[in-house]
Amino acid sequence: QKGGFAHYMLKEIFEQPDAIHRAVHAVSEETLPSSLRQASSITVVACGSSYHAGMIFRYLIEPVCGIPVRLELGSEYKYTPVPFSDVIIGISQSGETADTLSAIRKGICNNVKTVAITNVLNSSITRSAHDTILMHAGPEISVAASKSFIAQVGVLMQIVNILSGGRCHDILDHARYALEQVLLTDLTEAVDLCSKAQHLFYVGRGVFYPVMMEGALKMKEISYIHAEAYAAGELKHGPFALLSPDTPVIAICTPGPAYEVMLGNMKEMKARGTPIVAFGNEDDGDVSDIADVVIPLPKAHMWTQVLTSTVLLQLLAYHTANRLGREIDMPRNLAKSVTVE
Ligand code: F6R
Numbered sequence: 310q311k312g313g314f315a316h317y318m319l320k321e322i323f324e325q326p327d328a329i330h331r332a333v334h335a336v337s338e339e340t341l342p343s344s345l346r347q348a349s350s351i352t353v354v355a356c357g358s359s360y361h362a363g364m365i366f367r368y369l370i371e372p373v374c375g376i377p378v379r380l381e382l383g384s385e386y387k388y389t390p391v392p393f394s395d396v397i398i399g400i401s402q403s404g405e406t407a408d409t410l411s412a413i414r415k416g417i418c419n420n421v422k423t424v425a426i427t428n429v430l431n432s433s434i435t436r437s438a439h440d441t442i443l444m445h446a447g448p449e450i451s452v453a454a455s456k457s458f459i460a461q462v463g464v465l466m467q468i469v470n471i472l473s474g475g476r477c478h479d480i481l482d483h484a485r486y487a488l489e490q491v492l493l494t495d496l497t498e499a500v501d502l503c504s505k506a507q508h509l510f511y512v513g514r515g516v517f518y519p520v521m522m523e524g525a526l527k528m529k530e531i532s533y534i535h536a537e538a539y540a541a542g543e544l545k546h547g548p549f550a551l552l553s554p555d556t557p558v559i560a561i562c563t564p565g566p567a568y569e570v571m572l573g574n575m576k577e578m579k580a581r582g583t584p585i586v587a588f589g590n591e592d593d594g595d596v597s598d599i600a601d602v603v604i605p606l607p608k609a610h611m612w613t614q615v616l617t618s619t620v621l622l623q624l625l626a627y628h629t630a631n632r633l634g635r636e637i638d639m640p641r642n643l644a645k646s647v648t649v650e
Contacts, residue, residue: 316637318451318531322623326488328456329616331445332463333481341471342440344396344422351376352394352421354412356383356647358454358526359400362461364519365615370469373476383408384650386415396422400465402449402457403646404432411650413437426464428457451638452645453531455623458523459488459616466612480612490607491617496625498602499586502557503534503625504632510548510558511538511622512574514567520615521561524622530640532630541567541574554582559625561588562596563606563614575599588618 314320345351351370353363360382367378379394383406397416401409404427414437416423425438428446435441446460463484470477503509509528511521521538528536539548541560552558558578562571572595575585579599589596591605604621606614630637 315631316451316627317449318453318455318627318637321449321451321456322620322627323492324447325456325459325620326485326492328446328460329463329488330485331447332460333467333484335445335460335464336442336467336471338471340442341468342422342424342442344440345398345424345468346472348376348395350379350394352379352381352397352416353400354381354383354386354397354409355400356406356408358458358523359402359406359409359461361519361523361526362458362465363398363400364522365462365516366465366469368516368519369466369612369615370472373469374472376472381412383412386412394421396424398424398426399434399438400426400461401432401434402428402444402446402454402461404429404434405646405648406434407648407650410434410437426461428460449645452640452643453527453626453637455527459619462616462619477612480610483609483613484616487607487609487613487617488620491620492624494604494621494624496604496621496628499559499604499625500628500632502584502586502602503528503559503629504532506534506555506557508551508556509534509536510544510552510556511536511560512541512544512558513538513561514541514571515565516611516615517561517563517567517618520618520622521559523619524559524626527623527626528629530643531626531637532633532635533641534629541571544574544578549581552578552581552583554584557584557586559586559588559622560600561618562593563588563590563611565611572596572599588621
């Protein structure tokens with residue numbers, strides 16, 4: 310059943326090139342719900358990894374389409390005032406998360422159009438929302454989301470692509486191949502460092518901030534190492550006090566608007582003796598001069614690097630948890646769907 314893999318999670322990570330391909334084709338110009346086509350503002354509601362997918366969506370859609378996105382945790386949405394966007398997207402791979410379901414119902418009560426993005430046909434969310442987009446990731450057994458997360462991001466990227474008149478088509482066409490390229494990356498040195506740590510910090514800027522939030526969530530849930538993500542610019546506002554030679558930082562520093570400032574941030578961390586594992590473009594001498602360990606990302610468009618770095622962060626969490634002998638597919642205290650508030 311595990312197809313020769315030691316764990317379902319590793320199998321599901323390796324299924325991601327196919328999952329992203331199916332997800333991108335799960336919605337088209339013709340099948341995109343009209344509420345989304347006409348929206349001038351969108352609210353996204355989700356929990357956990359699905360929330361991170363929603364946050365990536367916000368970073369991607371706003372500059373390309375100029376559509377403002379309000380992002381809410383499912384569990385907090387009930388405490389917010391009446392929704393004011395044209396449409397609510399509820400993202401839930403299981404389709405059963407109580408808090409995300411109640412957000413959809415709140416939208417309906419307030420006459421707001423709702424769209425569910427889910428992996429499960431006939432799940433509760435599909436019966437509640439006005440429209441559903443199925444992401445077609447295939448069954449996910451491991452409690453930790455991997456291919457369902459990448460499929461959520463794939464669907465959301467495709468929505469941005471459609472709303473922008475196909476501007477991102479080539480990037481999405483390339484996504485399957487891009488993921489295949491990184492699956493066999495050697496992470497031994499990074500795993501050596503992470504598996505000895507009790508605390509890890511994950512930092513990024515812009516769209517790579519939610520990518521790092523997802524990486525940290527994966528690490529904490531399957532390895533039980535305390536891992537926190539910060540927007541890199543926030544470190545100086547408090548968390549810097551925690552940096553020491555015993556608290557490795559996982560950073561991402563790829564060419565783009567945040568590149569120079571991230572290099573500066575990494576130098577400041579380095580000055581505190583903090584070991585740095587950096588995701589950077591392959592052959593980037595500036596990153597390798599600062600970092601203790603470099604995880605190379607193939608040079609590519611920023612959207613592609615969102616996908617490839619996500620997969621590498623999943624693999625980093627997986628191999629660290631495996632080194633520590635954790636129960637990877639069934640982490641303690643967690644369940645695959647959370648049906649109570
Ligand atoms: C983390 C993970 C959880 C879920 C969250 C929401 O790996 O799987 O954080 O993302 O419980 O679940 P869904 O997407 O089913 O609503």
